[in-house]
Amino acid sequence: MSAELTGTLGIVVLLVLLLLRVPVAFAMFAVGFAGITILQNVSSAMALLASESFTLASSPELVIIPLFILMGNVASATGMSRQLYDAAYAIVGQIRGGLASATVIGCGGFAALSGSSVASALTMGKVSLAEMDRFDYDKRLSTGVVAAGGTLGILIPPSTGFVIYAILTEQSIGRLFLAGVLPGLLLLTSFVTAIAIICLLRPGAGPRGPSTTMSEKARAIAGALPILTVILLTIGGIYGGLFSPVEAAGVGAGAVILYGAVTRRLSFRILFQSARDSVVTTATVMLILIAAHMINPFLALSHIPTFVGEALLGLELSRLGTLAVILAVYLVLGCFLEGFAMLVLTLPIFFPVVLDLGIDPIWFGVLVVLTLEMGLISPPVGLNVFIVKSVAPSVPLGDIFRGVIPFWLAMLATLLMLIAFPQISLFLPDTMMN
Template sequence: MTDTATGLLGMGALLILLMLRVPVAFAIFLVGFIGISVLNGMSSAFNLMASESFTLASSPELVVIPLFILMGNITAATGMSRQLYDAAYAIIGSVKGGLASATILGCGGFAALSGSSVASALTMGRVALSQMDRFNYNQRLSTGAVAAGGTLGILIPSSTGFVIYAILTEQSIGRLFLAGILPGILLLTLFVLAITAICVIKPEFGPAGPRTTLSEKTRAFVAAAPILGVIALTIGGIYGGYFSPVEASAVGAVMVITLIRRTLTFKILFEALRGSVVTTATVMLILIAAHMINPFLALSHIPSAVGEFIDALGLSPMAILGLILLIYLILGTFLEGFAMLVLTLPIFFPIIVAQGIDPIWCGVLVVLTLEMGLISPPVGLNVFIVKSVAPKVPLSDIFVGVIPFWLMMLVTILILLAFPQIALMLPNAMIN
């Protein structure tokens, strides 16, 4: 059997394991370890397992993951996320569809703290769905807004999606964080416009909430000012070049703990720490597994074979990029986002570099495509998260509810393909 045939067999086995719901990290690690053992010997596989695990675990760049996750967990557990929602509601809650739009804004704010789409959907779902239900919002609109708003967590800095992409491709985390800001704002704006259009066409979908007085608006903003300050300091500090993403994560975590020290009980802190450890361990296992399967793919020559095949097609760089994004879009219907990055970047990234495509711009497009997978059937992880918060809403209604937002994601990708500077302007201006 040739090396390439062994690689294809391994990738087929991996897909079968994932379809059987074997945990992503274990499935990837198992295939990578066995594949290296077959192609390069058992001793090579053991040596690589030891060296890569230690190197990855001791990488200082990965400190951003537990610290940003801790920030998100603490703000969720102490109710600070509700303050973000209340501030957004104070602005636009009194217009038709305002509660759904406030949910999107709240998700965007929480995403800047947690960097997690699942955490954003779960937290804002608990905060917002009961309010929208109280004002008789259509269930498709309310659940769709929460599921789609949660996806902002993988795009708006601090994004764990960008961290994983940066580690796997050896790109700058800071540049990727900056590159995600304007596309994130663009997508958030398009989400709000989609809600407005729906409520103009069908006003009964999003009845207007009660009006808030100027004093109520002021109180809402004063209550949310500390957490808004943390967001401004962490992202603004990176933008201004005052500190790195790692330093920003530490500053943000310390500020959050300081701000809520009077309400932070030992129980809340323990639960936040435990949740952060579990999530971090999951991400680390996936990264270690990725560093096992990457050498296996290299030994099997699959990346070079795919590159030669694409070159033979004679496509332009933009057409090749479009083809890669289309593959991500299809894979996103049944694969988890991090698994897609681990499986495909070793194959696609050399092609991207060879075609002269900017890796930072491509990273934004890839992560945005992963977002679409989070609300695409049949997997649609965020849809199932919202279903767990709203068990009485049929799953089919939630999937129907996310369709307008899915289309807005597609529009955002098309805009970024036409105007790359939307993503590249900030990183090129601030980081040389």
């Protein structure tokens, strides 16, 4: 059997395993190990597994993952996410659709601490859905806005998606973080605009919330200052050159733990549980990365990346046309595969083509991560939709999927804007480097 045929069969087997809900890491490990064994021998597969596991486990750059995850877990446990939502609630809650807009703003702020879309959707769903129910919000709008708002967690830094992309493509984590700031804010603005349009067309979908006095607004904003300070300290520190991304993660995690200790909201039991959850999540990410370093050599040995690259270049499309084809593939795969699985599976194939075409890898990273976000709310997988379903079990799954449609379209519009104007993504990292 030829190397190309072996590689093709390996990809087919991998997709089947993923569709059967085999954990991503185990599926990639099995296919990669078996493929290398077939194309070379079992000794080579064993040697690669040992060397790559040690190399990844000893990589200092990966410390950023558990630190940012810990920061988000502690922030959620100490109520910092609630304070941010309350501040947005006090400012915009009294306008039509204001509670939905406050949810999006809260998701954006929490994303800047957790770096996780699932954590953002789960946390803000628990905080905001009951409040929107109290004011008789349309179920499609309330659940749709939580599912879509949670996707900000993978774009607004610190983003686990950017960290994985940086490791797989050997790009700068700091530059990717900075590249995600303006697109993240643009996407947040697009979501708020979508809410305004929905409430304009269907006024009953998002009734007005309670009015608040200036003193109440001031108290709510003051309550959110700790979380805003941590965000400015970490992201601003990276932008100002005070911290590396790893140092910023350590500073941020230390700051939220210190805040929890000073305010007596963080007991040893809560800290232990947050640390335990962080270890479990980090172990999951590490297993995926180790598996990625098993399947990538298999794909290289099978010449699949070369074959696909030559096929794309053979279409003789423009650079923009080839980029559109690649992103279209991500959009389709996002309907069936989990985001990390898509990154690990496709980057070894598409990234060489991107480099050959002279596409900026940082800009491409932002486009890919945004496309992954769209997969988080696309049927039939739509991970964030199922997360919201777990928080609001009485709402039919179909209603939640219908509720995310306007926000999916807002994400598509944002993606097109980022393609048309690359400097939205590249302005901050280029400024930092200069």
